[in-house]
Amino acid sequence: RKEVEQDPGPFNVPEGATVAFNCTYSNSASQSFFWYRQDCRKEPKLLMSVYSSGNEDGRFTAQLNRASQYISLLIRDSKLSDSATYLCVVNFGTGGFKTIFGAGTRLFVKA
């Protein structure tokens, strides 16, 4: 089983749609969680951190469920510019620290 697994995608949605991405992680000792977006042939850019209390940034909402080891990202009112790959990221470790990325979910928003 992969340490971080994401919906395989791709997701093809019309402008204005609401889309949700899911991510599960296997290490119960995981400590911090993030969503990054990556445009084609570019570096990943931080979208938002993920907390147990949930957090919202404009049209984006992230949730963490530690009991189920599950992270989600909700995008409301999708824009053409939201088309990208969304990467789930999990950090864990004490003495030795590791950052694990999911394989990414590709989103295409069409007019």
Place this chain on the structure above:
Amino acid sequence: DAGVTQSPTHLIKTRGQQVTLRCSPISGHKSVSWYQQVLGQGPQFIFQYYEKEERGRGNFPDRFSARQFPNYSSELNVNALLLGDSALYLCASSFGLRETQYFGPGTRLLVL
């Protein structure tokens, strides 16, 4: 403020050669991490350095090594290059060990 910078941007090597990639973190950041990303996959963690010490290592062979300098810049070395080492190599910096990471534009390595 300058972001994370990496050099070179592109590199072509042949099998068996050695390569050194360089990274300068955001000013004030003390941690640098290295990742390998092949097409269609997420970045794979190689190393994390904090205050010039290795603090995390991914599942990569000993051909991969790195170091961090007193000014917090870092180098990634790969020896005895294989075709499978062709990838985008990303450097990320963060203030501390578990803080948010910010990525540089990467170095595209092609091994022929």
